Amino acid sequence: xxxxxMNNKEITVDTNATILDAARSTGIHIPTLCYYEGKAPIGAxxxxxxxxxxxxxxxxxxxxxxxxxxxxxxxxxxxxxxRRTVVELLLxxxxxxxxxxxxxxxxxxxxxxxxLGIEDIHYKGEKPEKRIDESTPxxxxxxGKCIKCRRCVTVCREVQGVGALFPQxxxxxxxxGPAFAMDLDSVACVQCGQCAAICPVGAIQEKNDIxxxxxxxxxxxxHVVVQTAPAIRAALGECFGYPPGTLVTGKMVTALxxxxxxxxxxxxxxxxxxxxxxxxxxxxxxxxxxxxxAPVALPMFTSCSPGWIKFAEYYYPEFLPNLSTCKSPQxxxxxxxxxxxxxxxxxxxxxxxxVSVMPCTAKKFEAQRPEMNSSGVQDVDYVLTxxxxxxxxxxxxxxxxxxxxxxxxxxxxxxxxxxxxFANTGGVMVAALRTxxxxxxxxxFPAEDLRLAPVEGLKGIKEASLKITGTxxxxxxLENVEVRIAVAHGLENAGKLLESLKxxxxxxxxxxxxxxPGGCIGGGGQPRHTDDSVRLARSKAIYQEDAGKKxxxxxxxxxxxxxxxEFLKAPLGEKSHHLLHTRYRERSxx
Amino acid sequence: MNKKMIEEEIREIADSWKDKEGNLIMVLxxxxxxxxxxxxxxxLVLSEILDVPLxxxxxxxxxxxxxxxxPPGKMKIAVCMGTACYLKGGAELLAELEHLLCVxxxxxxxxxxxxxxxxRCLGCCGLAPVLKIKEKIYGGVKKKDIGDIIAQYSDETxxxxxx
Numbered sequence: 001x002x003x004x005x006m007n008n009k010e011i012t013v014d015t016n017a018t019i020l021d022a023a024r025s026t027g028i029h030i031p032t033l034c035y036y037e038g039k040a041p042i043g044a045x046x047x048x049x050x051x052x053x054x055x056x057x058x059x060x061x062x063x064x065x066x067x068x069x070x071x072x073x074x075x076x077x078x079x080x081x082x083r084r085t086v087v088e089l090l091l092x093x094x095x096x097x098x099x100x101x102x103x104x105x106x107x108x109x110x111x112x113x114x115x116l117g118i119e120d121i122h123y124k125g126e127k128p129e130k131r132i133d134e135s136t137p138x139x140x141x142x143x144g145k146c147i148k149c150r151r152c153v154t155v156c157r158e159v160q161g162v163g164a165l166f167p168q169x170x171x172x173x174x175x176x177g178p179a180f181a182m183d184l185d186s187v188a189c190v191q192c193g194q195c196a197a198i199c200p201v202g203a204i205q206e207k208n209d210i211x212x213x214x215x216x217x218x219x220x221x222x223h224v225v226v227q228t229a230p231a232i233r234a235a236l237g238e239c240f241g242y243p244p245g246t247l248v249t250g251k252m253v254t255a256l257x258x259x260x261x262x263x264x265x266x267x268x269x270x271x272x273x274x275x276x277x278x279x280x281x282x283x284x285x286x287x288x289x290x291x292x293x294a295p296v297a298l299p300m301f302t303s304c305s306p307g308w309i310k311f312a313e314y315y316y317p318e319f320l321p322n323l324s325t326c327k328s329p330q331x332x333x334x335x336x337x338x339x340x341x342x343x344x345x346x347x348x349x350x351x352x353x354x355v356s357v358m359p360c361t362a363k364k365f366e367a368q369r370p371e372m373n374s375s376g377v378q379d380v381d382y383v384l385t386x387x388x389x390x391x392x393x394x395x396x397x398x399x400x401x402x403x404x405x406x407x408x409x410x411x412x413x414x415x416x417x418x419x420x421x422f423a424n425t426g427g428v429m430v431a432a433l434r435t436x437x438x439x440x441x442x443x444x445f446p447a448e449d450l451r452l453a454p455v456e457g458l459k460g461i462k463e464a465s466l467k468i469t470g471t472x473x474x475x476x477x478l479e480n481v482e483v484r485i486a487v488a489h490g491l492e493n494a495g496k497l498l499e500s501l502k503x504x505x506x507x508x509x510x511x512x513x514x515x516x517p518g519g520c521i522g523g524g525g526q527p528r529h530t531d532d533s534v535r536l537a538r539s540k541a542i543y544q545e546d547a548g549k550k551x552x553x554x555x556x557x558x559x560x561x562x563x564x565x566e567f568l569k570a571p572l573g574e575k576s577h578h579l580l581h582t583r584y585r586e587r588s589x590x
Numbered sequence: 591m592n593k594k595m596i597e598e599e600i601r602e603i604a605d606s607w608k609d610k611e612g613n614l615i616m617v618l619x620x621x622x623x624x625x626x627x628x629x630x631x632x633x634l635v636l637s638e639i640l641d642v643p644l645x646x647x648x649x650x651x652x653x654x655x656x657x658x659x660x661p662p663g664k665m666k667i668a669v670c671m672g673t674a675c676y677l678k679g680g681a682e683l684l685a686e687l688e689h690l691l692c693v694x695x696x697x698x699x700x701x702x703x704x705x706x707x708x709x710r711c712l713g714c715c716g717l718a719p720v721l722k723i724k725e726k727i728y729g730g731v732k733k734k735d736i737g738d739i740i741a742q743y744s745d746e747t748x749x750x751x752x753x
Contacts, residue, residue: 166649179648
């Protein structure tokens with residue numbers, strides 16, 4: 001391992017490290033705007049300049065590999081002045097509206113400028129063309145704020161395998177955007193929002209639905225309920241200074257109540273419901289294949305993640321029959337709230353407003369899909385990201401940290417640990433197995449602490465198999481069947497898995513796909529900044545939430561059982577079919 | 591152009607570059623040589639064939655001045671913006687042409703007749719400011735002359751159309 005000198009101090013570094021890695025390993029912070037963890041550096045922003053003795057010019061720390069005996073200076077006059085020039089030039093073209101930009105509090109460019117002591121911009125001149133793209137329900141792009149760091153290009157292409165955003169034109173006229181300068185809604189963007197989560201400035205953000213929610217809360221004629229996705233409770237705290245992975249379920253409930261929601265419910269309830277439907281659907285498909293020997297689409301894919309659904313509709317329509325017909329928990333919740341709950345309260349669907357809090361921007365798109373109106377009106381009215389909820393709580397003047405813990409309301413607020421783990425990659429799979437295995441064998445899912453280590457963690461594609469023995473008579477056809485499962489997160493990984501399936505290299509019965517790296521805990525609507533250490537911290541908190549529940553299997557949820565008894569009757573029954581299942585369609589890429 | 595025909599043609603071009611690194615730019619060269627520009631529908635097909643995002647293809651096309659997104663005009667008008675011509679009022683000539691033809695540099699007029707281009711030096715700086723239409727050089731051009739010069743060529747096309 002090479003030894004280098006960092007600011008005159010000798011350190012031993014990893015052979016494959018860059019100067020940036022080396023600096024971070026020794027506690028030296030070098031500012032960057034284009035760096036993307038785990039991806040090849042592109043050296044676009046030039047903010048990470050350092051002095052390398054013997055080199056003619058300053059070098060970019062992110063893209064310069066270390067070499068034995070190298071002498072690096074990260075903080076001397078030459079470096080500071082160069083960085084200041086670079087950032088001043090960026091600022092000179094930045095139409096930031098910094099006085100009131102919603103990123104003012106966490107703008108990375110502003111923070112770097114402040115750390116460099118920039119008090120004036122010495123470069124004046126023309127600003128680039130400002131174009132605002134509000135074409136999608138999920139995202140807003142503002143080219144005037146864009147600093148062309150290309151992080152969004154990296155995440156869209158390399159992490160999500162989509163490639164909707166690329167630089168266009170050159171030099172001063174460079175813009176980042178979709179092909180043919182079209183709007184996002186005209187190209188094959190899945191609206192996952194990973195670009196918005198990684199943007200260092202305010203150039204890409206979720207479409208703000210906060211004012212609509214305030215208006216709903218003040219509308220005396222409406223009964224306004226809220227549902228919160230499993231991943232929110234492990235991340236919302238970050239908006240208020242808690243470290244990543246702090247569970248704030250109880251405070252979140254109290255805060256929502258104080259915001260004025262008439263009932264605070266849980267998407268987790270609908271996640272348990274999803275398992276009942278999806279688990280049954282899987283068993284029906286297996287029965288069809290193994291007993292009736294009828295043609296049936298296997299493996300079955302999970303369908304909770306709207307970015308993944310749109311990805312399949314654009315890029316892999318041949319797999320649409322493999323997608324579970326189950327709606328996502330968000331949409332199941334909306335449909336049940338505006339029918340079952342509404343009738344219990346003596347309300348009509350149109351008297352209700354359902355607000356979701358999601359870690360996701362694609363959920364804003366999903367809520368507006370035309371088929372999501374089983375209650376007769378749009379089932380979910382407004383979708384807020386975790387960040388938007390954090391903002392609302394702050395702007396309502398609620399001191400989050402001092403809130404007492406609250407409890408979710410009935411009858412759509414109780415959930416099991418199986419629902420909690422929906423937030424993590426591998427979680428929907430395990431939640432389904434906990435229920436399916438028990439239905440089939442009458443015995444508990446045979447895994448330590450009901451968890452399945454091979455499908456946990458941040459590896460892109462994970463596999464496991466499970467031999468089923470001791471089946472109940474009705475499920476005899478599954479005796480000794482080795483159920484093969486796979487889990488992928490990040491759509492680039494999903495694409496690889498689908499290609500392997502197409503080539504016949506792999507065979508599975510059941511596959512879980514989540515759009516975002518790490519699953520929903522790493523969603524495009526989560527507090528910034530999300531990297532692997534943050535993903536792992538949030539994921540750990542989710543498992544902790546699961547472990548703390550008395551009930552950890554979806555079919556044991558008494559409120560879900562009551563919903564079936566009183567209203568739905570049976571999984572995959574007629575009412576379920578109408579309210580809880582959906583269809584997909586092939587989409588043209590342009 | 592129907593999609594099937596395009597697909598066959600593009601596949602033929604793409605196949606010859608298939609496994610070579612950096613093939614996108616070479617394929618785009620061949621496409622432009624064949625069609626005179628890179629038609630949008632061809633980009634769409636190419637994106638499928640090479641499995642390259644459309645936005646990436648658009649990036650390459652817009653990065654290099656060589657590539658065109660619109661069909662070339664029947665006649666090319668090149669306005670020199672080399673140092674001498676620029677100092678002698680090349681920019682004024684360009685602005686007048688943009689105004690008269692309603693196009694920006696790199697674009698073709700709606701009727702497909704004229705394609706406006708900016709060039710760096712035509713090798714006759716003594717005549718600055720210079721513009722070139724088809725192969726004919728016009729030297730010492732003044733803003734007020736431009737209308738007449740264009741008219742000659744418009745007449746030419748109209749006369750042809752009449753005959």
